[in-house]
Amino acid sequence: MEREVYELAYKHALKNAVEHGGKASVGAVMGKVLVERPDLKEKAKEIIPVIKKAVEDVNALPLARQKEEMENYDYSSLRKREKKGLPELPNVRGKVVTRFSPEPGGYIHLGNLRSALVSYLYAEKYGGQFILRFEDTNPAKPKLPYYDAIREDLRAVGIEWDKEVIESDRMDIYYGYARKLIESGGGYVCTCSAEEMRRKRAEKEGCIHRNNAVEENLELWDSMLEGAFGEGEAVLRLKIDPSHPNPALRDPVLFRIVTSVPHPRTGYRYHVYPLYNFACAVEDGLGVTHVLRGKEHQANGKIQRVIQRILGLATPEYVHFGRINVEDKDSSVPMGKRYIRQALREGIIEGWGDVRVPTVRSLLNRGILPETLREFIEEIGPKKSDIHVDMEHIYGINRKKLDERAKRYFFVEEPVELIVEGAPEVEARLPYHPNHLDYGERVYRFREGEHRVYISKKDLPEPGEEVRLMSLYNIRVEETGETVKARYAGDELRGKKIQWVPVIADAIDAEVLHPSGRKMLGVIEWYAQELREGDIVQLERVCFARVRSNQGEKITFYWAHR
Template sequence: MKTLRDRVLEEALRNAVEHGGKAVAKAVLSKILGSEPALRQRVAEVKQVVEEVVEEVNSMDLGVQKRVLAEKFGGQEPMRRRDVGETRLPPPLPGAVEGKVVTRLPPEPSGYMHLGHALAGLINEHYARRYGGKLWLRFEDTNPRKARLEFYESFRKGYRWLGIEWDFEKNNSDDMESYYMYAERMIREGFLYPCFCSSEEMHRQRAQGIGCKHRGLVGEAGLETWEKALNRVYGEGEVSFRLVGEMSSPNTALRDPVMFRIVDHPHPLKGREYVVWPTYDFAAAVQDALCGVTHVLRSSEFAFRDELQNMIRGILGLSNPVYVEFSRFEFRGATTSKREIRSLIEEKVVSGWDDPRLSTIEAVKRRGILPQAIREFTLTYAGVTQAKKIFDWSLLHSINRKHLDPVARRLWFVASPVKLRLINHKRAEVEVPYHPSTNMGKRVVKAGETLYISGPDAENLGVGEVFRLKLLTNVKVVEKGAGEVVGEVVEGPPLKDGRIIQWVSEDNRRVKVIRYGPLFTEDGSVDRKSLWVEEGLAEAAVETVAFEEVVQFERYGFVRRDSPDELRFVYCHD
């Protein structure tokens, strides 16, 4: 049964194809309500779904709309296949000077890399290379409680996997002495003061626009407290150092934010060498200037911080970059929030950072998504726009399929297998190519009187029906019982009509396929049953599939081998 969103998506795609690539929300809403009058009781909900889906559909080009319609809903026009690697370039970069552009990859090593990082990274790399500039990899690691060595490496591996090459690498934690120098200067000049308020009191002040009673502790008084903090006189939460900002500003980020705080926790790179750590805003503001970053390209959730970081640089006499914001990249039914992912892992809802229901790079690699597909998706369809986008996985899958089709071997597999016993069948050998159009070699499959077909195929067969076993023979069903179908070989040419059924011989191997659906339902709740294991039988040649290789189980879908020791696969897509 189709969900509301699926019904809306189908109608929006049809409307868009009919109107040259642009769906009209009012027309889609009218069609949905007209075809299902019961939905008129939920018009507000339906309208919201329509608006979201129409925005998503209109972000696709016409060719993609046609292909998704054809593949997902049986539309008549297939998508024009782009050449592999063909992209539609993002718009020019404002203020860019050839050879002078400097962008950055600024991950916080507090979790594993996810698709949001990948898409943002590809955009930053694209502009650096487009203008003959430079690209930094800079770890924002000034929260020692969150940073872990494995997370640094996750980003390095992830960016390399995507084909991103950076020119320079550094850690924000490498410049602690520079931060301290700037902090002392700001205290001396009256721009930074020590605050002894609790976090609750500080939150109240900032929410109400009330200045802190410690605001006057600048100059020598502030420096004395600063030295004590550096010498570990204070513990966590006892003192912080706040910017003298603008308490009346409508941008709450400017209301005397904390610039330095005490974090008494070992750092994965610096150990216990430091205890007073800069906050994200202070470190990022300084680093963008020190690295000579000309353009900050990032998701719009950070936009309210631009003014604060410019204020910090203004006080210190440092240059400001050009900001280019784009909407946060999200995929339906998944989350890119490291905090949410960490919580899901701790609650054992998912098995780890590489659970295939997640949007981490390790998860999408397990799903068989290729780096070139992510690159094409980013530069051609995601792009640089502030319009909120929640992408359906089917768009990325359609691009990935285009890249997999020419290179993935085909193998035979049947899910939920049922025995097929053939009467009057002579043992035969079938020569089967590994790919229908590319020369990848062949294998010989031996077929005796006992074969196996999939459970759904067996269930749909009727006694007396004649069908074709792929590349083998015609068969008439003479009997159906529990767990077995008995068929009689019918001599003659392949059937012109009638069904063609996939099969495997007795020389097979038992295989497990990890299947999954959206982790989050439409109402935002977690679907704890969204991952399951499907068992089946594959031909003996399945043992030649290498660990992490993607193949296509014919008439089933693309799968990726998930274990070097077991015949366990993860389903990719159809």
């Protein structure tokens, strides 16, 4: 490792020297090395002599030789990428109005968040208006807790809306536009059975009702509203083309009757409900200028344009982007609300914010910062192509942000007691953060003689092996078993490092909940008792983690990432 650090330091020393008249600074080079290799931060004291040697060697060279040797190294990765931001919206005329329109049938995931954030950021970019609209006209899908859950998650990532619309509050508006559609000859009431409708669509055969007179359709429509038909006995359809190449455009259904389930907000007040395309076409046509959504809605866009044209409503600019496919090797539940619902019903997970599911609530619970999610969404923007993203990419963004702010603590998984004989009196002073001494430090005092600490079972040395207890001293292991016995072996920096937790009174039990479903059980150092719910810390050499609860005798963490 020493040679690797030397080469890295030498590379940065050359660049720093050339930029400063031939003399490199140890501090500046150290900073560059730790930026490129953040894993070396815990070994900062050990690598300082190596970095000093590299700087001395570079400073001994003439400036011309330094410039010549720089040509042997690639510095392209050090150049900061220009932040491009979101591309311009098409056909901006006047005030920009965007919207995010979730169905309150679950918590939002990354795909939903992309649509919400992109829409919000464009409204912000143009000084426009952002609308939150709940699409809840299928009474079987929405549930009351999800309305507030969506609001909470949007606010948690910094999204505020200028206006909120709940579609189930606007049924009379939809009924008025349905009547207008019928009067214009653009819609008709169909009383075919569902089976017959499917058959005729498949055979590109027109429905016998599509040629009914406007007056007859209006009478049938009024009968639907008055309750003369039962569920499945009548629908309102859009008159387009029964032989259209796209089956979705063969006179699609716009309204249907639902009497088997009450709406969670309005109960049985209504029984004729608009389908997605009708309510969406009307709402978007009443002032939304730009709709940003997934390309799976392209066929819907064609239907909605027809509805808007017939009703004399405005047609917004539609910007369709590709799917986002997130690969997370840690998560044990796939992305998709149907998978999460199933896991909930089967008792596999505790809720939508469970660490094992890929929802926004879960990511926030784990310690993924709101600004990380925002940066990630801004980075991918409204690209038309499908995007395959490894969660490691998001973790990488988050890691850079947390690394500069998270306090450090020792956590030992599967603890084994270690007894060190012949140890001198020693005071271990452990900074909460290597770069922020103002954070303070943890201090542990050991008297001369026998010292007792916990180490992890996975770090258990072999008899005769010499290792270093991090920031403490070296030991030589003499005996292993349920208790490990060792002898003090000096203070020179050498050997494999392992972390430890002092055996002080009652050690604080800790568990880390991993997205795979595994629970990492162990002990955490005494100073962790100061942690509060929501604090994000680094469990050294283990992971970044967020405090779920601190019960005094036990602290539970959510695993964020390494």
